[in-house]
Amino acid sequence: MAASGAGAAPFGRGLETRCPARAVTTRDNCVRLSARAIGDCVSKDVELQCRCGQVHGWLRDVSPSRVNRPLCYCDDCQAFLHYLGRADLLDEHGGTDVVQVAPSSVTFDHGEECIVAVRLTSKGMHRWYATCCKTPLGNTLTPAVPFIGMPLEVLRGAPTASDRDQTFGKVRAAIMGKFAVGGPPKGSTGFPIGMIAHVARLLLGWKLGGRAWPHPFFRKGTAAPIYPVTILEAGEREALRAKCGPNPTER
Numbered sequence: 201m202a203a204s205g206a207g208a209a210p211f212g213r214g215l216e217t218r219c220p221a222r223a224v225t226t227r228d229n230c231v232r233l234s235a236r237a238i239g240d241c242v243s244k245d246v247e248l249q250c251r252c253g254q255v256h257g258w259l260r261d262v263s264p265s266r267v268n269r270p271l272c273y274c275d276d277c278q279a280f281l282h283y284l285g286r287a288d289l290l291d292e293h294g295g296t297d298v299v300q301v302a303p304s305s306v307t308f309d310h311g312e313e314c315i316v317a318v319r320l321t322s323k324g325m326h327r328w329y330a331t332c333c334k335t336p337l338g339n340t341l342t343p344a345v346p347f348i349g350m351p352l353e354v355l356r357g358a359p360t361a362s363d364r365d366q367t368f369g370k371v372r373a374a375i376m377g378k379f380a381v382g383g384p385p386k387g388s389t390g391f392p393i394g395m396i397a398h399v400a401r402l403l404l405g406w407k408l409g410g411r412a413w414p415h416p417f418f419r420k421g422t423a424a425p426i427y428p429v430t431i432l433e434a435g436e437r438e439a440l441r442a443k444c445g446p447n448p449t450e451r
């Protein structure tokens with residue numbers, strides 16, 4: 201396993217912190233800034249790793265204001281984890297906690313031969329995962345919509361709930377609650393206007409700021425996937441749907 205960078209982490213393995221505003225690497229400089237500035241000032245590099253350790257990489261330069269964190273109950277996210285045999289990663293209502301980040305902030309430096317994607321339909325999202333241990337790595341639309349939705353499982357550098365809240369901010373909104381198993385959790389069926397405005401701001405900033413490329417899953421120029429992609433047949437898809445909310449007919 202590649203561990204470069206981990207030794208330099210000042211605040212614990214897998215979590216590096218820097219202050220881009222002051223171009224220095226100590227927390228002391230950040231704490232001299234106003235409380236409001238600190239949230240934007242402290243950015244972190246988070247170690248990425250699949251469960252077995254074969255696939256490794258880094259998520260660079262994230263802070264709560266630079267990512268989005270939805271909790272998605274949609275049946276596609278549920279179907280994907282059932283496809284992987286990793287329904288253990290869903291919460292009790294079938295929800296997936298996802299951190300959406302800029303493509304150029306993600307790099308993989310080991311185990312790339314294990315990276316593949318599945319699409320539930322020919323127009324569906326690319327859902328990337330590690331074949332070695334079926335760890336979900338990230339969800340993408342086409343590279344024209346420049347974001348990667350990373351499930352918590354791969355964000356090994358932020359292993360606890362408090363690490364995640366500190367690094368990515370708390371969940372901004374629960375969405376697609378109509379597909380939640382056992383009925384929609386509170387607040388999951390409304391229109392998340394605040395989160396949508398935040399995402400629009402992020403996407404525009406990433407496009408204009410050159411953070412759409414390089415992309416860890418697509419080639420620049422052709423926008424073709426770098427790794428193998430499988431599209432499910434209708435029968436396979438329906439078999440997975442039977443396990444998904446709101447009313448699973450099969451577990």
Ligand SMILES: [Zn+2]
Pocket residue numbers: 250251252253254255330331332333334335
């Ligand atoms: Zn693995």
Ligand SMILES: [Zn+2]
Pocket residue numbers: 272273274275276277278376
């Ligand atoms: Zn979803």
